[in-house]
Amino acid sequence: MSAARAAREIKEGRLTSEALVQACLRRIREREPQIGAWAYYDAESALRQARALDRMAPGLRGPLHGIPVGVKDVLDTADMPTTYNSPIYQGHRPAWDAACVAATRHAGGIALGKTMATEFANNHPAPTRNPRDLQRSPGGSSSGSAAAVADFMVPLAIGTQTGGSIIRPAAFCGVVGYKPTFGAINRAGLKAVAESVDTIGVIARSVEDAALFVHAVSGRRLPDFDDQPPPPRIGFCRSPYWEHADEATRNLLETSASRLARAGAKVRDFTLPPEVAGLYTEQDAIVYFETARALAYEFHRFPGKISAALSGRLEQGWRYSCEDYDAAQHHAEAARIMLAAQMEGYDILLTPSAHGEAPRWRQPIGDSLFNKNWTLLGLPCVTIPCGTGPSRLPLGVQIVGPRHADARTLRYAHWVWQRLG
């Protein structure tokens, strides 16, 4: 059941939060031994919270009243351990809830548990398996959030994205991922990776659910999905890395563009100017430089407890000079302004969500070629599950909108989904 429908049924007294949480817990007990989506969950505490919410007066209820939510284990929780999937922090119990967790609870949501992340939301894989094929990875770094939502363990899960950490695992698991405009959801209590890029978002099973969550925790406008927008003007952006997408993905995107054009959308090719295409390498300079500094304590104090994959990335981060970093930041700022002007004739862009199907289990989570420039530019991104690849695993198409135009972008993403999904 979708989060939006569950919220409506709880509001109308046709469903209790306790029954919904019980259903989620049953699914988790059944499937978790195979999937490994959870770093931690506390069934008794979740049920207690659900019962308390069921007793709460209707006037006090928030937009997520009674809805269980998975929380990526890089976000602090005062009542659950938070490990950032690092051996350094096994059993660590933060003193606070991250701002987005506090907001989830204030809106009536139940933090059901902590979903598996890659180590510090970086490149060392999580043990989670892809519910669509247990020999595959869900991708990362929001591995458990994507797997738990795709496997019906929970209707919503919080994710974070610095490269492609929401969009990519959502696509690999066949669900919706939504990374809002940079800064839309406050980051206090997030274990920082790259402070000028890290963005909090959500994984859900529909665009409406993703929109409901971000509305509930940020106060941003909930789009009216019943009001059909006119067909959008779509920029078809194959991206400079088009040849890195596999054939099925390229075919999917071409077919999708044609279908949307037949449905009334005005589809034109959209080529990134070289200044924006260059951001693929600039993003590495910014993210690795900042990550090395953000994890300075762990790097200097516990070098033996950091994976080889992450250590290599941190060492790379220390090799960038401040001048490289400043130049990359200036370049990114100029690109934001340039791209905003270029997007003026378009409502949304259509572009791949990932290179293809999910990678093998425990393989590197892969480069975020089709995501990281959008993240650095701060633009809202939505991935929509759409079609399958050669191994019958899910593929996705990505909708990208102008900065701060999240409500419009979500409405158009919904429009696209209704025609392709």
Add this chain to the structure above:
Amino acid sequence: MSAARAAREIKEGRLTSEALVQACLRRIREREPQIGAWAYYDAESALRQARALDRMAPGLRGPLHGIPVGVKDVLDTADMPTTYNSPIYQGHRPAWDAACVAATRHAGGIALGKTMATEFANNHPAPTRNPRDLQRSPGGSSSGSAAAVADFMVPLAIGTQTGGSIIRPAAFCGVVGYKPTFGAINRAGLKAVAESVDTIGVIARSVEDAALFVHAVSGRRLPDFDDQPPPPRIGFCRSPYWEHADEATRNLLETSASRLARAGAKVRDFTLPPEVAGLYTEQDAIVYFETARALAYEFHRFPGKISAALSGRLEQGWRYSCEDYDAAQHHAEAARIMLAAQMEGYDILLTPSAHGEAPRWRQPIGDSLFNKNWTLLGLPCVTIPCGTGPSRLPLGVQIVGPRHADARTLRYAHWVWQRLG
């Protein structure tokens, strides 16, 4: 003794870190009962660290080797409590060092203790007294950092600024404060207030010491202070709030501009365009909006443990809409671009550091009228102690440079100081 000189003498074997730390501790034991600069310090631990550093091989030593540093108590430390000066976090012991603390230690610095901050670096005053007059406040929010450095308890102390929280207390205490370009020092482990504005910097007794610290923790270039720059082109920016500065401050700035012109500087009036002047109110929208969200956990969970002053500010933050906030952010971005163009004919700006002398003890720390637009714009700011007011308390002049031009700005601030200080 200055940090730069102490570092040289330790390097040359004419001073031990242990002797330096002992001298600081003697001063603290003597003066702390009157001043109240410290939330916590551990003499034994500091001495142990100093002795270990004295035994370290010369080849392994960093640029702050053996130098004691005060750490504002909104920055996490793994070996000392961190309270954010809130009753909610009495005795709280973080699991990590903030990135800037880890970098201080990696550079050979000794985190001597935690300096008093206002509650969550906001507007409820700290108990600290101004060493220049015990009936006065050092200002805030970096109250203890400014007082400890001014009172010779420690040569350097880390501060943070969201409005005027470094520049203002440094000016009130008659020392140097340096807020680098936004983002120069990584913020992981800082208790966030306003994530798009919060900036880490330093309070010191000379421009050279301030520059040394930021070089040591960020890797940013250390200016060559022996190489005299040509006299700068100075924009004299009285600011739209000139009439809020008291007469002594206005006279000080006018006199300083004349003296610098006589010393060879090319001084011209610099008027902020209305789009930049408007940022005084836009800054409130951004800072209060973000602060309310960053402290959502504390606000919802412990309303009775938040001061009335801060509660009022948080409630104000919740009243701003997302549209107000987005508009303020767009306005600030446009102003950054506009001001960068306008500053092209100038090396630095000269502007007041504060409205006048330090306020009475425990009075509100005051509005940051002369600081907050520069903070929002992300520009490097240095306050230089210069002259006194009607009560013979210190005043300061503020030097503001272009974004990322920190080394040049520091060299010119040093040039100005040699002529005015």
